[in-house]
Amino acid sequence: MEPLVTLKGNTGVLPRVNIDTDQIIPKQFLKRVERTGFGQFLFFDWRFNADGSDNENFELNQPHAKDASILIADHNFGCGSSREHAPWALNDYGFRVVIAPSFADIFYNNCFKNGILPIRLPEDEVYALMEKGRDAIYELTVDLENQKITDDGGFETSFEIDPYLKGMLLNGWDEISLTLQYENEIESYEKEVQA
DSSP, rough: OOSSEEEEEEEEOOOOOOOBBHHOOOOGTTTSSSSSSSSGGGTTHHOTTTTSOOTTTTTGGGGGTOOOOOOEEEETTSSSSSOOOOHHHHHHHHHEHHHHOBBBBHHHHHHHHHHOEEOOOHHHHHHHHHHHHSSSOOOEEEHHHHHHEEOTTTTTOOOOHHHHHHHHHHHHOOOHHHHTTTHHHHHHHHHHHHH
């Protein structure tokens, strides 16, 4: 995975509660086995009209949300089924950070395993950020190392994160990467057992 240390990026705002994983990546697109290629189907039922054209009313289709890498959402983001395809789709689309007042637990943990930083902030702060990014280009800087979020207008807040998960993102590690750090010890053990 690509390390995430500091990200300055445009925001996309989805002011909806209980966005479930079937809306994030609908079930008909779960036939792929690789982690890439899902971004084109992200929020498919909301992003596109029945004829396949862009839904001009969808928040992320607005010009000011173009190339957003930070998603700001409402309560209980990622609820529903535990499909890991949801963070795959968000990441493939270009989102590296998701900010919300609350997340579904399984989705929250799946984000870290797939290079996405989910940040819980108090509701009033999330709604203030939503207001700034709802109708205009709004950039935030997310500093994972110092656990801070800032904008160019003087806004600053901090967030909590488990130190283990923070280290995983800062270094771009997944569980396999962590295991491979002990490759020499594993090989030594295998030689002992085979002897």
